[in-house]
Amino acid sequence: MTKHYGFSRIGETPEQEAHSAPALRRSLAEIVADYDDKAGSIPERIGEFERVTDALKLASTIGGAYGANPFANEPRLYERDVRLALLRSAWRHVYEGLNIEAVASAKDRQQLDLKLTTPLPFTIENIREIFGPYLLDPRFHVLKGLAECFCDLDPAYKSHSRVRIGVSGLPKRIIVSSVTGWSGWGKERVKDTLNALRVYRGQPRYEYAEFANMMDEAERHGESDFCGGIIRVFKNGNAHLIFDAQGLLDINRALAEFYGEVLPDAPSEAQTKRPSTEVSRDLQFYPTPRAAAQTMIDALHLSGGETILEPSCGDGRIMDLLADWHDQPDSYRRRDPLTVTGIEYDAGRAGQARAKGHHVMTANFLQVAPDPRFDVIVMNPPFYGQHYKKHLDHAAKFLRPGGRLACILPATAHYDHANTIGEWRDLPVGSFAESGTNIPTGFCVWRKPG
Numbered sequence: 001m002t003k004h005y006g007f008s009r010i011g012e013t014p015e016q017e018a019h020s021a022p023a024l025r026r027s028l029a030e031i032v033a034d035y036d037d038k039a040g041s042i043p044e045r046i047g048e049f050e051r052v053t054d055a056l057k058l059a060s061t062i063g064g065a066y067g068a069n070p071f072a073n074e075p076r077l078y079e080r081d082v083r084l085a086l087l088r089s090a091w092r093h094v095y096e097g098l099n100i101e102a103v104a105s106a107k108d109r110q111q112l113d114l115k116l117t118t119p120l121p122f123t124i125e126n127i128r129e130i131f132g133p134y135l136l137d138p139r140f141h142v143l144k145g146l147a148e149c150f151c152d153l154d155p156a157y158k159s160h161s162r163v164r165i166g167v168s169g170l171p172k173r174i175i176v177s178s179v180t181g182w183s184g185w186g187k188e189r190v191k192d193t194l195n196a197l198r199v200y201r202g203q204p205r206y207e208y209a210e211f212a213n214m215m216d217e218a219e220r221h222g223e224s225d226f227c228g229g230i231i232r233v234f235k236n237g238n239a240h241l242i243f244d245a246q247g248l249l250d251i252n253r254a255l256a257e258f259y260g261e262v263l264p265d266a267p268s269e270a271q272t273k274r275p276s277t278e279v280s281r282d283l284q285f286y287p288t289p290r291a292a293a294q295t296m297i298d299a300l301h302l303s304g305g306e307t308i309l310e311p312s313c314g315d316g317r318i319m320d321l322l323a324d325w326h327d328q329p330d331s332y333r334r335r336d337p338l339t340v341t342g343i344e345y346d347a348g349r350a351g352q353a354r355a356k357g358h359h360v361m362t363a364n365f366l367q368v369a370p371d372p373r374f375d376v377i378v379m380n381p382p383f384y385g386q387h388y389k390k391h392l393d394h395a396a397k398f399l400r401p402g403g404r405l406a407c408i409l410p411a412t413a414h415y416d417h418a419n420t421i422g423e424w425r426d427l428p429v430g431s432f433a434e435s436g437t438n439i440p441t442g443f444c445v446w447r448k449p450g
Contacts, residue, residue, distance in 0.1 A: 028094070028124055029124065031090065031093065031094065032122060032124055032127075035086065035087075035090045035122050038086055039083060039086060042079060042082050042083060042086070043079065045082070046077055046082065049077050050077070053071075053075045056070055056071075057070060087119055087122055088117070088119060090122045091116045091119045091122060092116060094127060094131065095112065098135065100131055100134050102195075102205060103134045103138040103141045103142060104134055104141055104145075105141060105142075105144050105145030105148050105192055106145060106148070106149075106185070106188040106189050107145075107148055107428075108144075109188070112130075115130065140258075140430070142195065142196050142199045143254055143255075143257065143258040144258065144429055144438075145192035145193075145195075145196055146196035146197070146251070146254055147258050147430070147440070148192070148429045149176075149193050150193075150251075150255065151411075151426075151429055151440055172242065172243055172248055173240050173241060173242040173243065174193075174240075174241050175238055175239070175240055175241075176189050176190055176241065177237065177238050178238075179215075179233060179237055179239040180233060181237050186239065190215075190231070190239060190241065191206065193241065193251075194206060194211075194226055194227060194228070196254060197228050197247065197254065198227055200250055200254040200257070201227075201250060203227070215231075215233075218231050218232065218233040218239070219233050222234075226241070228243050228246065228247020228248075228250065228251065229241065229242045229243040229244040229247045229248075230244075258438050259437075259438050259440070260438055260439065285314060285349070286380070286383065286432060286435040286436060287315065287435050288314070288317045288318050288380045288435070289431060289432060289434050289435060290321065291431065292408060292427050292431045292441070292443075293317060293321050293380075293408075294321055295425075295443070296378065296406045296408060296443045297318070297321055297322065297325065299406060299425065299445055300378070300406055302338065304336035304338070305337070306338055306375040306376045307338075307373065307374050307375050307376070308322060308338055308339065308340045308341070308375065308376045308378060309340075309342075309343070309374040309378075309395075309398055310322075310342045310343070310377070310378050311342075311343050311365040311377070311381065311391060311394075311395055311398075312343065312344065312345070312365055312379060312380065312381050312391065313343060313344045313350075313353055313358070313360060314344060314346075315349045315352040315353050316342065316353030316360070318378055318380065319340055319342055319353060319356075320356065322338055322340050322378070323340070323356075323357070323358070325338060340359065341359050341374075342358055342359065342360040343360070343361045343363055343368060344361075344362060344363075345362070345364045345365070350362040365391065365394065365395075366391065366394055370394070370397035370398050371398060372397060372398060372400050372401075372403075373398075373400055374398050374399055374403060375400060375404070376403060376404050376406070377395050377396075377398060377399055377404075377405040377407075378405075378406050378407075379391065379392075379395055379405075379406075379407045379408070380407070380408040381407065381409075383410045383437070383439065388409055392407055392409075392421065395407070396446070396448060400450070401448055401449065401450015402447065402448060402450045403447070403448045404445065404447050404448075405422070405444075405446045405447075405448070406443055406444070406445050406446075407421075407443060407444050408427070408441060408442075408443045409421070409441065409442060409443065409444060410439050410440065410441055411439070411440035411441060411442055412439075412440075414444070421444040421446060422445055422446030422447070423444060423445045423446070424442055424443075425442055425443055425445070426440070426441075426442040427441045427443065
């Protein structure tokens with residue numbers, strides 16, 4: 001750790017950075033040591049407090065005769081409360097000193113507030129786990145806040161393939177609710193959006209007073225200028241962000257940067273003689289993050305004993321969780337084991353999955369003859385183009401009547417196939433960031449008639 005641990009604000013000049021450096025002026029190791037020293041002295045300090053209160057009681061009596069309680073309320077001090085106050089203070093000090101609030105999105109800030117209410121032990125390892133991602137890639141988190149806002153406000157922005165430089169057909173305004181009033185949630189989303197636009201342009205974020213003055217003017221007069229258009233605030237508490245031509249162009253460029261491109265794991269139909277089953281020589285692999293896989297598995301409400309197929313199982317990330325499922329406690333019934341089979345085209349990844357004890361067939365799933373004997377199918381097929389639809393349609397042929405299919409897909413699938421892929425649930429923005437893609441994702445749950 002360096003002496004001045006932290007980061008400067010993205011897009012600022014060196015002169016601006018010098019005036020907006022984080023407040024931490026000690027290394028994290030020194031702060032943790034300070035915390036440990038104070039935590040160790042708590043019993044002694046409580047003893048001092050009790051001695052002082054006893055002395056004040058004696059000072060308010062003559063000959064031990066009771067007159068009245070000198071305290072408005074009986075002073076009480078519990079060690080657990082002192083320790084919790086110190087722990088929260090330490091975490092809040094680092095949160096503010098590293099300027100995390102300037103990077104984390106509105107949703108992330110809410111989650112961090114919850115984490116800091118009942119914080120983990122104050123250690124270097126836990127600080128790195130909680131705050132490290134914001135320090136290592138602050139631009140990602142700023143643009144993530146922009147994507148969260150737009151995805152929640154207009155379904156068109158859930159489709160990464162429709163976010164393009166030309167912005168044809170995309171809304172020219174967004175409506176943000178609860179911008180005025182006590183909650184302030186909508187105001188935080190407006191700030192996220194406008195700061196992300198400034199960061200993308202290489203400009204400094206709004207200072208607190210600057211943003212507050214802009215919002216006050218909009219509330220008083222109904223309208224105010226911002227860096228990419230105008231904001232109109234209405235009596236119902238809603239605000240309309242109306243983008244000018246350059247603002248709209250930059251917003252969509254920023255979203256396109258965040259979403260990135262989905263790399264092909266199969267050639268286009270024009271490039272192959274067998275368009276429905278061909279696989280490219282250079283597969284692009286997006287392993288399923290644990291949190292996304294767990295959310296999908298939870299939605300299936302497995303009861304035990306099911307036969308499960310995972311097409312395109314990769315190195316077995318989803319199968320790992322299915323194997324762990326049997327060991328999870330269940331107070332209502334004894335869990336029968338799941339029977340899980342995987343299919344994977346890449347021999348190396350299939351070997352990795354088998355090395356963990358999974359049953360995996362090495363084959364191109366699209367060329368495997370259907371066998372409708374499975375109770376459940378879980379899958380994360382290729383995202384590129386609409387190649388996923390071929391995998392989804394083929395997978396349905398492996399389900400017995402009444403069987404269920406859960407499939408992670410790009411949000412484009414819901415946008416393009418809402419009536420054919422079953423019940424849809426969004427995954428949080430950036431769910432696949434650790435796998436190398438930021439495109440919006442979700443999963444569908446479909447039951448085969450029968």
